[in-house]
Amino acid sequence: MSEKLQKVLARVGLGSRRHMEEAIIQGRVSVNGKIAEIGQRIEATDELRVDGRKVSFTLEEETRRRVLVYYKPESEICSRQDPEGRPTVFDNLPPLKGERWVMV
Incomplete structure (x- = not known):
């Protein structure tokens, strides 16, 4: 199961989806060490970083x-x-x- 990156970032409380899209466009977000793209889908096993800081997350179906x-x-x-x-x-x-x- 995968989920859109900006949705995950918004759900963990880093900002609105639009704010997270801006961060992605600015190159501040990486997935598995590579600069992320708008609309990119991520898996539960991916490593997610914003401004170089690791972000812990769960996918929506795993969220209570x-x-x-x-x-x-x-x-x-x-x-x-x-x-x-x-x-x-x-x-x-x-x-x-x-x-x-x-x-x-």
């Missing part, structure tokens, strides 16, 4: 999914960051090691 129902108070916004400094739903969620929360 968890669902959380969260009652959002009116005072919180649904955003990762707010330039106005308002509280976000993510402020009250526990941190995930090597993962990230996704709003649905």
Whole structure:
């Protein structure tokens, strides 16, 4: 089973898919010691590096999914960051090691 590189990078929390595509275009991402390309598919056994640092990952089918129902108070916004400094739903969620929360 393989998965698109930019999707894997986004899922491990390094940035959005678009941000990861830019990193790939800039030559900052390598797979098995070779500069990566947009749309490249990777396997679970591949070695992945961003800016020379090794990235640990699992493919999506190997990822354990968890669902959380969260009652959002009116005072919180649904955003990762707010330039106005308002509280976000993510402020009250526990941190995930090597993962990230996704709003649905």
